[in-house]
Amino acid sequence: MIDKSTLWIVIIGLGVGSFLLRFAFTGFVGDRQMPAGLLRHLRYTAVAVLPALVAPQVLWPAATGGEPDPARLAAAAAALAVGLLTKNVLAAMFAGGLTLYGMLYLLG
Known part of the structure; x- marks a missing residue:
């Protein structure tokens, strides 16, 4: 210690x-005033950070010992699809969460 x-x-x-x-x-x-180029790049910070935080949890989840599993891959795909179709972050989060819990229930 x-x-x-x-x-x-x-x-x-x-x-x-x-x-x-x-x-x-x-x-x-x-x-x-900040330069226009800097402001343009700052708009994409959240868009770059969120996938960087989520991708390791989808591809190498600690819950499965680092092995990808269908439930998490399906949840990520559902969240991505709903996010692209609706452009709504909350809808994408709920779709991913519901898919994850539904697939975990179905797969045991």
Whole structure:
């Protein structure tokens, strides 16, 4: 185990580092207008982050020991299809969740 003082130093250091990284991007800009190219790229940040968070859980789920299973693949496909058709995030999330639980129930 790590001793408590080292743990708190690491936690505080990571918090300060995280704050400084975010402040360097937004705090130094102040009231100035951001360049159009930067704003265009920032619009795609959430679109890039969400698949990066979800893909490992679909392809290598910890619940199955890292083996892909049909329930999670079907849920991802359902969420993707509903999201593309409706352009509604909540509908895609509900479709994926319902498909996941339904497939887990059916497959045992």
